[in-house]
Amino acid sequence: MPTAFRRTARRATLATLSGLLGAGLLTAVATAPPAQAATTCSGTAAIYGVLPDNRLTFSTITPATGELKKVVLGADLGFEARAMATLNFNTVLVTSTAGALYRLDVLTNNTSLVLERPPVKLFDSGWTHDKLTYDGHGHLYGTAGGLLLQYLVSQPKPTGSAHIGQRREIGSGFVLKTLAAVGDDRLLATTSAGALLSYKIGSDGGWSRDDLKTSGWSAFDQVVSPGGGLYYGRIATTGAMYWYKDANPADGSGADIAYHNDTPVNTGGWTQQLLSAQPETFSCTTSVDPLDGTDIPAVKAAGRDLMNKHDGGAWNSTTQWNCLSQLWDRESGWRYWADNPNSTAYGIPQALPGSKMDAFGDDWRTNPVTQIKWGLSYIDGRYGTPCAAWTHFLDNNWY
Template sequence: MSLGLVTVTGGAAQAAAQCTGDVSVYGTLSDGRLTYTQIAPNTGDRMKTLVGPDLGFTPKAMATLNFNTVLVTSTAGDLYRVDVQTNNTSLTLANAPVKIWDGGWTFDKLVYDGYGHLYGTVAGQLHQYVVSQAKPSGSAHIGQHVVIDTGFVLKTMAAAGDDRIIASTEGGQLYSYKIGGVGNWKRSTLKSDGWSAVDSLVSPGGGLYYGRTNGGMYWYHDVDPTDGDGSDIAYHPNDPVDASGWTQTLLSAYGNNCAYVPPVPVATTGEKIAKFANAQVGKGFGDFNFYHPGAWCAEFGEYVWWNAGARTGGLTAAAGSFYTYGQNNGTLHTSAPKVGDAVVYGYSGGGSANHVNLVVAVDGDYITTVGGNESNMVKRTTFNWKTNNNPVNAGDISGFISPVD
């Protein structure tokens, strides 16, 4: 199996669904035969579909535990474990379906979240079981049964991750649920309408959703399946898995097939300034290619800003040039300092000031600054900016200047 990595473009940092291989979807036909389909997570293309043997009973609900183990209930209320021997070039079973529960399993929907919890709905109730074995053989391996709550009247349901469920309703809503325990759950509306035609919904995890509509299978990617926000769901209406042909009465995906990979945060200019400035602490004038050994604070500030990618046009070796930079660029402010800001002390007009250093941290009224030529070195100091105390007795704070990207 190859690694699948699904990304959605449109931002500097986007989440991805990282899959262990092609998406695995099991199903049953109206005559009771088992089916297996592979879908490429990157493209949504169906790679193959195999039809296996008759299960020997009439299926009602199914949940995929792992790559080769499926739980299926019968219309008689029995629970069976179906062991798949191979789904490579043919779909064959290792043995006849094993009845692991005799009666009582009357759920209309059954899903496994891939992380140890089996969920079922009946009469609007959501039930939860703990599955402790990859090949459960009875109540010893499927237990700790609880009723989460009522109010789960759903048209479709799929597990979307660790104690996460997605579901659609007859009214066309698409919901996301985070289950915390009995009576402890949160529902978010991903879409308020548009999903009424979906009659089957499956998910391999990682924010990938597959919905069947009028026999066609369509795929979607939720950039962040944990945020309860459906505005970042990408649709592929012109590139379905298949436009038709999905005639299974039941469908179930292996829920731990894919994992959600959070986006890598992109550092702001301020964060880059703080990181670079902090790395210079302890250095002296001789460690830099500066020109004013007795007054190099502004040279240091410009050096850090430039290396962090900020615009430095208009800055000179004079500390007051930062103040005029702020005036010219509209970034001068006298309150609410931010990480990356330059702090100008004792500005006396005409581009003249006593000192400048850079904010590398903010904690309420306290800021931490890093500045050059402080005790003849690059120094880091924390102080209360509202009291106008400063690390080098250079006068009151005249203003904060934010860099321009």
């Protein structure tokens, strides 16, 4: 792994912050604050990339903290890449500088990244797009010469014009620095002047635009989103990657975007010339019947259910549950209003500061489900399993 991807500075920051978790005795306010509408988020952030030497990369980021979890490198693609879009976990579309469109069939795990077969050329020419992005709902978007184009992708592994077609010109004047899909026919873009823009594409091909920010985003040459209002931006000059959480990506406002500039994914090392997030691996849902957070047995039951489902059921065991149950018994008593008097740690997992949990829902102060999902993601990215986190707590009195 190139030194460019090392996380030394990032780990040092997290170690300092994490060292305060669990330190000191925790107290809770006398009464729990009233619950609000329950909007919770969950999932992962998976990003494919192409290095300047045309090797493929695959990275995962822990949504709870923005920490880079892993990065693996693959083989040379055999052609000079120009634009890319991720269709699903093992299918990526990449254009060449010669105007061809290729399908990459990817096989990856924690240690390796290979192509199941050589790149499959779907089109010999005509794909001169400078940007591509896929919305996860059948629509592939691209820009070429300021023209925004939409295509229908009808198969998870398209084989050519039979599965990528219905070319539609959405409009001209789309001279954008970055382009990313953030949901069903929803796009996020930045301009060279630093504006952050949101587009909604209608079923008839019409579109509307919201100006989320008028400035401040000019440094990013790559912006990607795994969905759920989670945005990642790469600065080309330093290779740094920063992350942001939009509480409501559909409201047309940038006022509710949380900036996590104090805890970047990395301060350097992201040297890929292209980046593309797997769409909709991170999502948010709103419940009209939120869990009664004052019913601790019910909260713990929800916690076990969420733990059992985490990472495809990898933690679904009595052993892991016993570790998680004891860990958060000690930290907070599973109270969503638990407040550490010696720090700004808050909630069931004692996030420090509590506002970190906004990545998993803007109701992080009062929704135990939001807090539990954040806590599971934190444990996964930091320790790997609840038992590893519990062991660390027993040795150090923090996790």
